Amino acid sequence: MASSTHMMGSLALGIICLIIVNAIAVAGEQRRLLAESVYDITKYGAKGDGKTDDAMAFVQAFKAGCEGKTPAKIVVPPGTFMMGEVILRGPCKAPPPLIIDIQGTILANPDPSSYSNRMWILVEYVDNVKISGGGTLNGQGANAWKYAGETNHMPVSFTFQSSSNGDISDLKFVDAMGFHSKLIDSYNIKVTKMTITAPDESPNTDGIHLSNATNVEITDSFIGTGDDCISIGTGSKNILVKNIKCGPGHGLAVGSLGKRPDELSVGNITFSSCTLTGTTNGARIKTYHKSPVLTATTIIFEDLTLNDVKNPVLIDQHYFSKTEPEQSSVKISDVHFRRIKGTTISKIPVLLNCSKKVPCSDIELADIDLKPVGDAKSVSSVCESVVGLKTSGVLNPPPPQC
Structure with missing residues (x-):
């Protein structure tokens, strides 16, 4: 009986303490607001x-x-x-x-x-x-x-x-x-x-x-513009972009990189669960010719839904480079394109166009299903200067020969 009484007393004391703590917290919040x-x-x-x-x-x-x-x-x-x-x-x-x-x-x-x-x-x-x-x-x-x-x-x-x-x-x-x-x-x-x-x-x-941004989360937003919905530039690391509705515009981009001599490497970037509609590009990495020596690594594009997108999956290391013959020195590696589905107006919806000077490495294509619409009756993929391409799951278009 004494033990039961002791337990009841302890329980009551615990409840009283909890009430006091909550009251102090509420009072503190009220003081803050006041x-x-x-x-x-x-x-x-x-x-x-x-x-x-x-x-x-x-x-x-x-x-x-x-x-x-x-x-x-x-x-x-x-x-x-x-x-x-x-x-x-x-x-x-x-x-x-x-x-x-x-x-x-x-x-x-x-x-x-x-x-x-x-x-x-x-x-x-x-x-x-x-x-x-x-x-x-x-x-x-x-x-x-x-x-x-x-x-x-x-x-x-x-x-x-x-x-x-x-x-x-x-x-x-x-x-x-x-x-x-x-x-x-x-x-x-x-x-x-x-x-x-x-x-x-x-x-x-x-x-x-x-630009030079670290530990950034961009979520639950609608972006429709005349250029990139989101662009990740020099020196940016630990970036999460999730649940973005993008369109019109130029899509989701890492880059452009390598335009200026003082640029820094980028890495650990994830685009997840985004929907792109009527955009020029989908998942894109872009670099200039004649760039400083940089790295762009550990980049993930996953669970993307694309509606009538022109260039759904694109690595372009010849961006804006017609007047510069020297190839890009941006080393792109550990890049994953996963679970990307939808429709495209392009005949080549998967284009991995990397630098001959520093080829891309460890690129993954997994579970990509892109159906042609409009003038694009069939689809194919192209790969240039890629080492270690990894493929898995359903792939439409079929994976390129690198």
Whole structure:
């Protein structure tokens, strides 16, 4: 009996302790919420008439929150705000996380010459930041696209640079002048529930581009633009891209690599469970001729559904290289194309066109089923400069002879 009484007493004490712990946690959360300071850009002079340049109000609200002593939320409220160049620069003194809550629509100044850094909204040197809110960043790029070119890059709508532990979600990007977003020199970033749209004829309007980015997850988003939906550039490692709906555009790309002499190797990149519709390319790796010595290794494209895609599986080491006879020095290895199915408008949906200088090695084709539509009555595959091609499962088209 005494033992039973002791057990009941211990159980009661445990329940009381649990209640106290939960109460402390709730109180702590309430204190955190109460301590949070809100910095509404309209309190810093933003007009929200869609015509007045409200960039400085955004910058001032951010600066006040960044330098505060309590957790900060910078708010762009419902409405339409026109802004030119916006630079949100840390490091911040406010206790993390810093929240940037974009609820309204931000219109870019449509004059591309007004952006001295070829960036519209820049977040730089800011760690532990959450950027969300369901709002829209409209780059108003239609009038700028005619000026875009290989040597004349248009402003990037959103750049996340030299920062860490970023959480970017639930935003809409529309009609960027140049790239819609870039993640540069940053690590530990999650990007999710994004909607990025521009006409398929808009030039160089990549959805999300990575450069020297590490530990990045991009998930559950819709991207349809005039260029790559997602492009993984120099120095990027440990990247997961999952559950992306892509189209129109140029597909999912590693590269281009090797254009500049100071580029770095890339590796450990996975594209998984994505659907591509009406894109120029599906799963693509692209490198330039006359490149620095680099490696692109451990790259996986798996569980992709393709609808009327022109080049479903493509390694192109002769990208944009007609004027440079010297072959690429980017060594591509340990690449896996697995469980890729759907339809293609190409007669050669699997093309592995590697460098003669440094042939691709350890390339896998597994369970690929691509049915021709339109003018493509039958399909085949081509392989050039590949060592150690591995094949398994159902393969349509049949595997190439390397």
